[in-house]
Amino acid sequence: MDDGPSTAGQQRPPLRADAQRSVDALLAAAAEVFAESGVDAPVRKITAKAGVGAGTFYRHFPQRSDLISAVFRREVDACAAAAPALTAQYPPLDALTRWLERFAGFIATKRGLSAALHSGDPVYDSLPCYFQQNFEPVLADLLERAAQAGAIRSDADPWDLLRAIGNLAVPLEDGDDHTQRMISLLVDGLRYGAGAGAQPS
Amino acid sequence: MDDGPSTAGQQRPPLRADAQRSVDALLAAAAEVFAESGVDAPVRKITAKAGVGAGTFYRHFPQRSDLISAVFRREVDACAAAAPALTAQYPPLDALTRWLERFAGFIATKRGLSAALHSGDPVYDSLPCYFQQNFEPVLADLLERAAQAGAIRSDADPWDLLRAIGNLAVPLEDGDDHTQRMISLLVDGLRYGAGAGAQPS
DNA sequence: GCACGATACGGAACATTGTTCCGCTTAGCA
DNA sequence: TGCTAAGCGGAACAATGTTCCGTATCGTGC
Numbered sequence: 038m039d040d041g042p043s044t045a046g047q048q049r050p051p052l053r054a055d056a057q058r059s060v061d062a063l064l065a066a067a068a069e070v071f072a073e074s075g076v077d078a079p080v081r082k083i084t085a086k087a088g089v090g091a092g093t094f095y096r097h098f099p100q101r102s103d104l105i106s107a108v109f110r111r112e113v114d115a116c117a118a119a120a121p122a123l124t125a126q127y128p129p130l131d132a133l134t135r136w137l138e139r140f141a142g143f144i145a146t147k148r149g150l151s152a153a154l155h156s157g158d159p160v161y162d163s164l165p166c167y168f169q170q171n172f173e174p175v176l177a178d179l180l181e182r183a184a185q186a187g188a189i190r191s192d193a194d195p196w197d198l199l200r201a202i203g204n205l206a207v208p209l210e211d212g213d214d215h216t217q218r219m220i221s222l223l224v225d226g227l228r229y230g231a232g233a234g235a236q237p238s
Numbered sequence: 239m240d241d242g243p244s245t246a247g248q249q250r251p252p253l254r255a256d257a258q259r260s261v262d263a264l265l266a267a268a269a270e271v272f273a274e275s276g277v278d279a280p281v282r283k284i285t286a287k288a289g290v291g292a293g294t295f296y297r298h299f300p301q302r303s304d305l306i307s308a309v310f311r312r313e314v315d316a317c318a319a320a321a322p323a324l325t326a327q328y329p330p331l332d333a334l335t336r337w338l339e340r341f342a343g344f345i346a347t348k349r350g351l352s353a354a355l356h357s358g359d360p361v362y363d364s365l366p367c368y369f370q371q372n373f374e375p376v377l378a379d380l381l382e383r384a385a386q387a388g389a390i391r392s393d394a395d396p397w398d399l400l401r402a403i404g405n406l407a408v409p410l411e412d413g414d415d416h417t418q419r420m421i422s423l424l425v426d427g428l429r430y431g432a433g434a435g436a437q438p439s
Numbered sequence: 440g441c442a443c444g445a446t447a448c449g450g451a452a453c454a455t456t457g458t459t460c461c462g463c464t465t466a467g468c469a
Numbered sequence: 470t471g472c473t474a475a476g477c478g479g480a481a482c483a484a485t486g487t488t489c490c491g492t493a494t495c496g497t498g499c
Contacts, residue, residue: 053466053475079456090478095458152356254495257447280485291449296487 060097062087067108068146075149076105102160105153109164116143117171120179130188133179134224137202140172141216144206172199180227189227198223261298263288268309269347276350277306303361306354310365317344318372321380331389334380335425338403341373342417345407373400381428390428399424 052060066087070078083104084094098104119139123132154161176195184191205219253261267288271279284305285295299305320340324333355362377396385392406420 050475055464055466056476059477080458081456084478091458092460092479093477096476101457149357152353152358155353155356156350157353251446254446256494260448281487282485285449291451292487293450293489294448297447302486 056097059087059089059093062089063094063097063104064108064111067104068112071105071108072146072148076101076153077149100160102153102158105150106160106164109150110167112143112146113168113171116140117175120175124179124182128188129179129183129186130224130228133183133189134220136176136179137198137220137224138217140176140199141202141206141220144203145216169196169199183227184231187231189224189231190229193227257298260288260290260294263290264295264298264305265309265312268305269313272306272309273347273349277302277354278350301361303354303357303359306351307361307365310351311368313344313347314369314372317341318376321376325380325383329389330380330384330387331425331429334384334390334428335421337377337380338399338421338425339418341377341400342403342407342421345404346417370397370400384428385432388432390425390432391430394428 063083067083070083070086074082080091080094084091087094098107116139120132120136123135123139126132127135154164173195176199180189180193180195180198181191183189184193201223202220206216264284268284271284271287275283281292281295281302285292288295299308317340321333321337324336324340327333328336355365374396377400381390381394381396381399382392384390385394402424403417403421407417
């Protein structure tokens with residue numbers, strides 16, 4: 038969906054192969070480093086993990102916010118893209134649950150992002166929108182399939198659920214047992230109103 | 239209200255006179271520097287303005303969040319404390335207007351604080367509460383006096399007003415003409431429903 | 440008023456991180 | 470295969486956070 042660092046680029050010549058490799062490596066490394074150290078992690082940590090020099094980093098991401106934004110979008114895309122595979126592979130309720138857990142994992146790597154979002158940098162303005170626009174339809178589809186299968190009630194609002202799980206998963210601390218338990222609680226809640234004789238797990 | 243940096247101190251021996259001077263100087267300097275450069279301003283800028291060494295700074299504020307929190311509380315106190323004098327010196331409606339402008343000035347120095355508040359540092363958890371607990375009664379009193387004088391309507395909610403002006407004053411950019419105009423607009427709005435034949439300015 | 444111990448001060452030194460610069464390497468192309 | 474522009478690496482520099490310790494000051498008991 039996004040093949041480069043700057044989203045505002047008008048018409049930029051296609052990246053040379055090695056440059057594309059660098060960008061990919063940096064995004065992958067940054068995602069890992071952000072997950073373990075937050076978005077304020079030192080540049081050197083990222084370049085080291087990516088195996089590139091500092092110059093290369095600043096060539097592709099002159100502003101830190103460019104990198105943060107790019108990593109965020111890439112991870113949103115990846116998480117949203119996981120849904121179809123789950124839908125194809127599992128029954129609707131399982132697909133739903135597994136995707137919610139995947140989503141919680143996504144949220145868990147967002148330490149420090151909340152503060153960045155409030156920094157006032159206009160680069161971030163579009164991120165909440167990107168978040169909603171990508172996730173809401175995905176979850177709506179999962180919910181609808183599960184509802185049509187009679188596994189869950191049909192009046193759940195996707196956006197409500199996304200925010201609820203977003204809040205549940207914020208901590209990131211200790212084991213994610215807690216988040217997982219809360220998710221299954223939510224899913225049980227969804228099942229409660231299903232047409233058939235659903236029973237809590 | 240708060241005579242030292244750490245709010246969690248159990249029973250700490252009273253500060254030596256020179257230490258108290260240092261703390262005061264640092265808080266005053268930090269307030270100025272924060273206002274002009276945001277809460278991420280370099281430590282050296284603060285110590286230079288306060289006329290103290292780096293060691294002194296870290297002795298009193300081991301964590302930056304300690305300083306930010308202390309400055310915030312001190313300024314909340316000062317702003318809230320300005321109300322009685324205004325009440326004594328001006329008619330109720332004037333006192334109300336002047337205090338709201340003072341409050342807007344307070345908000346205008348809070349660049350970067352919003353991001354800090356979302357950083358997750360538990361030191362900040364109590365600040366929003368402190369903000370509300372100090373300002374709401376003050377404004378409620380000003381509103382009530384103005385309402386009893388027949389200058390404004392009596393159904394205004396203090397907390398609503400605080401948040402509204404907080405939002406109006408956020409920018410801090412250009413001249414504060416804009417904020418001032420918006421405040422007088424709000425006050426006119428309050429006057430509109432007054433019992434007597436109040437007329438917009 | 441004086442001496443003494445505890446407390447606090449200042450600022451140089453060190454550590455960490457952000458950012459730039461430039462000689463060298465490589466991809467893409469004719 | 471050779472040329473050129475794009476890209477790379479990492480040393481060097483700059484800005485800032487943080488520590489350390491010799492010196493100065495305060496509060497106190499006499």
